[in-house]
Amino acid sequence: MLTPAGPVRTCVGCRRRAPASELVRIVGTAHRDGVTVLVPDPTRTRPGRGAHLHPDPACYTLADRRHAFGRALRLAGAADAGEVREYLARLGTPDGGAVAPPDTQGRTTDMSTR
Numbered sequence: 782m783l784t785p786a787g788p789v790r791t792c793v794g795c796r797r798r799a800p801a802s803e804l805v806r807i808v809g810t811a812h813r814d815g816v817t818v819l820v821p822d823p824t825r826t827r828p829g830r831g832a833h834l835h836p837d838p839a840c841y842t843l844a845d846r847r848h849a850f851g852r853a854l855r856l857a858g859a860a861d862a863g864e865v866r867e868y869l870a871r872l873g874t875p876d877g878g879a880v881a882p883p884d885t886q887g888r889t890t891d892m893s894t895r
């Protein structure tokens with residue numbers, strides 16, 4: 782009980798270190814056509830390697846763009862993080878929920894305007 786903050790982990794999105802209790806653990810579970818399905822593990826009880834991420838869509842975006850989940854979990858192939866994104870969206874945003882959800886798939890918008 783000398784370390785109430787518990788273990789420290791690095792967010793795979795923004796790469797900042799934070800107490801594990803402030804981060805969402807993400808694990809790879811089922812495989813679908815060679816694609817590993819990533820799911821949030823809020824209770825941190827699932828077996829296997831975990832990636833840690835702030836419960837923040839911005840960190841998710843950073844991690845997804847860098848393929849950080851696959852690297853952190855040492856996945857050989859592609860990863861489907863859709864369930865993680867939905868989980869974060871459901872948590873809402875601490876700033877008041879004004880963030881608009883991506884109405885395209887969120888993958889094709891990067892190059893269009895800049």
Ligand SMILES: [Zn+2]
Nearest residue numbers: 792795835840
């Ligand atoms: Zn982060």
